[in-house]
Amino acid sequence: ALNGTEEKKFKRFESYKRDGQLPTSVKDLAIHVDRKNFTILLPIMGRPVPFHINTIKNASTTSEGDFIALRINFLSPGQGVGRKDDQPFEDPTAHFIRSLTFRSRDVDRIEDIAKSITELKKDVVRREQEKKQMED
Amino acid sequence: MESFEGIYLNLSKQPGRTRIAEAGLAWKPPGTGETFTLDSSQLVQAQWSRAARGYEVKILSRSDGVVQLDGFQQEDFERISKVFKSWYSINLENREHALRGWNWGKAEFGKAELSFNVQSRPAFEIPYTEISNTNLAGKNEVSVDFSLPANGEETGTNGHLGGSRKNGRKSGAARDQLVEMRFYIPGTVTKKEKKEDGED
Numbered sequence: 001a002l003n004g005t006e007e008k009k010f011k012r013f014e015s016y017k018r019d020g021q022l023p024t025s026v027k028d029l030a031i032h033v034d035r036k037n038f039t040i041l042l043p044i045m046g047r048p049v050p051f052h053i054n055t056i057k058n059a060s061t062t063s064e065g066d067f068i069a070l071r072i073n074f075l076s077p078g079q080g081v082g083r084k085d086d087q088p089f090e091d092p093t094a095h096f097i098r099s100l101t102f103r104s105r106d107v108d109r110i111e112d113i114a115k116s117i118t119e120l121k122k123d124v125v126r127r128e129q130e131k132k133q134m135e136d
Numbered sequence: 137m138e139s140f141e142g143i144y145l146n147l148s149k150q151p152g153r154t155r156i157a158e159a160g161l162a163w164k165p166p167g168t169g170e171t172f173t174l175d176s177s178q179l180v181q182a183q184w185s186r187a188a189r190g191y192e193v194k195i196l197s198r199s200d201g202v203v204q205l206d207g208f209q210q211e212d213f214e215r216i217s218k219v220f221k222s223w224y225s226i227n228l229e230n231r232e233h234a235l236r237g238w239n240w241g242k243a244e245f246g247k248a249e250l251s252f253n254v255q256s257r258p259a260f261e262i263p264y265t266e267i268s269n270t271n272l273a274g275k276n277e278v279s280v281d282f283s284l285p286a287n288g289e290e291t292g293t294n295g296h297l298g299g300s301r302k303n304g305r306k307s308g309a310a311r312d313q314l315v316e317m318r319f320y321i322p323g324t325v326t327k328k329e330k331k332e333d334g335e336d
Contacts, residue, residue, distance in 0.1 A: 015237025019186040044260040052237030076320040094240040096320040
């Protein structure tokens with residue numbers, strides 16, 4: 001590292017290589033957390049769309065009457081306002097999905113999903129830090 | 137005539153039976169419900185892909201927009217592609233979707249759908265009929281809102297067609313319904329705004 005100012009490098013990641021690797025649970029058209037593959041599966045127009053935990057910034061819920069809303073914010077360029085924006089991107093000129101919001105009547109299940117996403121994110125960040133400490 | 141059981145029409149809650157004949161396609165809900173039909177002259181394009189519920193035949197129709205039939209088996213591809221070619225002169229395009237789990241790619245506007253492509257493969261597609269509103273939500277940020285029934289109970293086809301959804305209501309049948317999507321689209325705006333010495 002150069003005076004500790006070395007630029008963070010983008011590390012590639014991949015959720016799945018083949019559709020046969022998708023969990024069979026996706027057929028219920030609901031949101032799933034696949035901890036084994038560090039991936040959140042989101043139902044978009046009948047398709048299970050994977051998002052690797054590394055793309056996710058955070059997840060939060062809001063109560064809306066009989067419904068609960070789950071908002072997932074993703075990492076994208078131009079978000080580091082006020083603090084250092086040193087998040088590396090493979091292609092900062094690409095289009096990014098910045099957030100996805102779902103609503104559901106399954107309040108408990110959605111709250112569990114939000115919690116699992118937050119925990120998985122924490123685990124991954126912690127592991128990264130441990131790895132870095134080992135390298136130093 | 138080719139017949140398939142366990143097929144969902146436009147993300148319907150219940151599966152029904154699909155029949156493919158020279159004159160067109162039909163989908164019959166379980167029980168005594170009304171049958172959905174699509175005349176062969178309506179078919180413009182067809183795509184085969186892996187969906188959440190089995191494999192999907194997605195049809196672009198002239199007047200009904202995008203029609204989704206989900207729940208086919210992998211081995212049905214040959215039967216269906218054969219009859220689509222001979223009866224409708226339509227190539228059933230086998231499309232593999234992106235599974236990398238990336239949130240960056242390219243939002244592209246096709247004939248009937250917005251497609252988000254990751255390394256030239258679609259991660260997902262959204263028929264324009266499902267979009268209720270779009271906004272410039274911020275600098276380089278575009279929000280897309282989806283049409284949903286207000287109370288989440290309305291079936292879209294008033295209980296006909298096995299609770300399948302009309303165009304503009306497709307995700308309303310799901311347990312978890314997509315409400316809003318926001319994109320970050322980099323453009324020239326940021327660069328201009330960064331010129332703080334008033335060159336403009």
